[in-house]
Amino acid sequence: MKKPDLILNLSNSSNLSKTDAKIAVEVILEELTQGIVSGEGVEIRGFGGFYKKYRKARQGINPKTSERTEVSEKFVPFFKPGKFLKEIINKI
Known part of the structure; x- marks a missing residue:
């Protein structure tokens, strides 16, 4: 699923317009980014x-x-799935 698909699904599953759904997705992604960077x-x-x-x-x-070649030190984004997500994935 890509960002436009996520926006469309959010708009269809709630009473939000596509514009409001787009703003909501962008705010959530910005907050996630800021939390990770900080x-x-x-x-x-x-x-x-x-x-x-x-x-x-x-x-x-x-x-x-x-x-x-020498690869310099760096920070990388990391996702650790939760218990519920792991269980759902393994049931399918």
């Missing part, structure tokens, strides 16, 4: 948590040339 993370009980994880520097290999 380091606090965002936890939605039953669904999961969004965090940023630290990755230390390491040696990487270019798959095309097999050349070794």
Whole structure:
């Protein structure tokens, strides 16, 4: 599902216009982003948590040339699914 599909589904399943649904989705995504960037993370009980994880520097290999290269340290977004989400996925 892509963002326009999410907006359309939200609009159809609620009494929101497409414009209001678009604003709601954009606000939610902005708040998720700010929570992850700030380091606090965002936890939605039953669904999961969004965090940023630290990755230390390491040696990487270019798959095309097999050349070794240094990959610098960085933060990456991380999602940890909640118990309810894991259960639902495994039932299907």
